[in-house]
Amino acid sequence: MGHHMFKYNAEVTEMIFEYCRERLSMDPVPLDYGSLTPEPLASLDGLITSEGRSPAEVLGFFRDELAHAVVSIDAPNFLAFIPNAPTKNSLLFDMVVACSGLNGTSWLESAGVVVAENQALEFLADLAGLPASAGGAFVSGGSTGNLSGLTVGRDVGRARRPEIPAHTLRFAVSADAHSSIGKALHVLGVEALVVDADDHRFTLESLTRALASDPHPETVIGVIATAGTTNAGIVDDLEGLGAYAREHDLWFHVDGAYGGASLFSPTHRHLLGGIRHADSFVVDPHKWLFAPLDCAALLYRQPHVARKILAQQASYLDILHAGDDEEYEWNPSDFAIHLSRRARGLPFWYSLVTNGTHAYETAVQAAIDMAERTSAIIDELDHVEMVRPASLSVVLFRRPGWEEVDYVTWSHQLLRDQIAFVTPTKWEGETIARFAFLHPDTDETLVREVLETMR
Numbered sequence: 001m002g003h004h005m006f007k008y009n010a011e012v013t014e015m016i017f018e019y020c021r022e023r024l025s026m027d028p029v030p031l032d033y034g035s036l037t038p039e040p041l042a043s044l045d046g047l048i049t050s051e052g053r054s055p056a057e058v059l060g061f062f063r064d065e066l067a068h069a070v071v072s073i074d075a076p077n078f079l080a081f082i083p084n085a086p087t088k089n090s091l092l093f094d095m096v097v098a099c100s101g102l103n104g105t106s107w108l109e110s111a112g113v114v115v116a117e118n119q120a121l122e123f124l125a126d127l128a129g130l131p132a133s134a135g136g137a138f139v140s141g142g143s144t145g146n147l148s149g150l151t152v153g154r155d156v157g158r159a160r161r162p163e164i165p166a167h168t169l170r171f172a173v174s175a176d177a178h179s180s181i182g183k184a185l186h187v188l189g190v191e192a193l194v195v196d197a198d199d200h201r202f203t204l205e206s207l208t209r210a211l212a213s214d215p216h217p218e219t220v221i222g223v224i225a226t227a228g229t230t231n232a233g234i235v236d237d238l239e240g241l242g243a244y245a246r247e248h249d250l251w252f253h254v255d256g257a258y259g260g261a262s263l264f265s266p267t268h269r270h271l272l273g274g275i276r277h278a279d280s281f282v283v284d285p286h287k288w289l290f291a292p293l294d295c296a297a298l299l300y301r302q303p304h305v306a307r308k309i310l311a312q313q314a315s316y317l318d319i320l321h322a323g324d325d326e327e328y329e330w331n332p333s334d335f336a337i338h339l340s341r342r343a344r345g346l347p348f349w350y351s352l353v354t355n356g357t358h359a360y361e362t363a364v365q366a367a368i369d370m371a372e373r374t375s376a377i378i379d380e381l382d383h384v385e386m387v388r389p390a391s392l393s394v395v396l397f398r399r400p401g402w403e404e405v406d407y408v409t410w411s412h413q414l415l416r417d418q419i420a421f422v423t424p425t426k427w428e429g430e431t432i433a434r435f436a437f438l439h440p441d442t443d444e445t446l447v448r449e450v451l452e453t454m455r
């Protein structure tokens with residue numbers, strides 16, 4: 001009885017669980033090789049057949065031929081881009097999500113999931129100083145969060161300025177905003193007023209200067225600030241910009257995809273106080289809040305406004321909106337550009353609830369402290385120097401005398417030697433090196449070892 005693909009197979013289950021158990025027990029997680037794997041990847045040709053293959057054989061192929069051809073983002077020596085270091089409990093709960101038939105789209109299908117995810121969202125909203133009415137949804141990443149939040153901001157701005165041609169409306173933004181902001185504006189057909197920031201920090205002064213010298217300041221409908229720029233970890237003047245935006249009826253969007261997590265930092269959370277003014281705010285648990293990919297929290301000050309703009313309307317979906325208590329019957333699908341949705345907030349929720357908030361504070365703080373210690377080590381050494389003071393958990397430094405090609409060759413060699421994954425970036429046109437700390441187990445010994453390779 002029943003199709004064989006859907007039958008429980010104890011042997012395959014045990015084999016897969018064993019693989020996961022082995023992976024979860026690695027301490028530390030190996031960095032692996034990424035595309036620099038010394039062996040060419042074995043061919044995938046002919047793997048898909050009409051009869052199928054043995055699960056053990058294909059798992060073995062994955063383990064031996066494919067799994068090392070990645071750079072493991074959760075290794076403590078992954079210091080490039082923005083790393084990701086999921087807690088063990090979040091990874092385990094991701095398996096629970098995978099094995100449960102959860103569609104986190106609607107209240108009707110998954111109220112039990114929605115209330116748990118909303119508990120985590122409410123916790124973040126409260127930490128950010130947003131009003132109790134704030135709410136939203138977990139989305140796939142900062143990029144989707146930014147696009148969704150800015151869609152609402154654009155439509156609210158259009159409604160507020162009906163006399164201004166829609167195609168001329170703009171958001172004020174700094175050049176240091178993440179590339180996904182530019183992409184979102186492109187998708188939305190909204191122009192940017194690119195503000196000349198003060199030493200890469202978007203401040204109220206830089207905004208008012210830009211507006212004063214602009215021929216059409218009335219076309220600006222919103223302000224986009226960053227709580228922790230990706231390249232340098234700089235937190236914009238959230239308080240100044242936010243208060244100004246609210247006073248002038250401008251949408252205030254805060255992209256805290258990376259740095260929003262420092263709301264958990266006892267020493268740095270004060271920098272993020274201005275998020276309380278945000279109309280929309282994004283922070284990614286899949287970055288510095290130790291949840292697995294893919295998970296970003298998108299919060300609105302007034303979620304009912306977002307719902308009006310973003311909820312998908314279709315006759316087959318009418319039943320989702322037929323509840324008599326809209327505030328209570330929450331459809332996560334109503335708050336972003338998505339419909340079907342993995343219950344991707346649950347691994348974060350489980351980890352937060354089981355580990356407790358104090359563990360989050362110490363883990364976030366560890367990365368900030370590591371950045372500060374690294375800065376002191378660099379100051380001690382003769383062959384490297386800081387480019388600018390460490391900000392949040394990002395350190396920008398140079399090896400005087402090196403050109404771009406030297407940094408690239410060094411980065412590849414570090415990975416080949418399995419010491420660390422550190423990639424170069426550019427600062428004011430110069431190629432330099434960058435550490436992005438995140439994993440609380442990254443230590444000073446590793447930092448010194450990496451710096452020694454630059455002599």
Ligand SMILES: Cc1ncc(COP(=O)(O)O)c(C=O)c1O
Pocket residue numbers: 082140141142143144146178180226228229230255256257258259284296
């Ligand atoms: C500040 C900021 N915003 C947005 C993003 C995009 O997030 P995602 O990669 O989750 O789409 C990033 C990614 O690093 C980021 O640092």
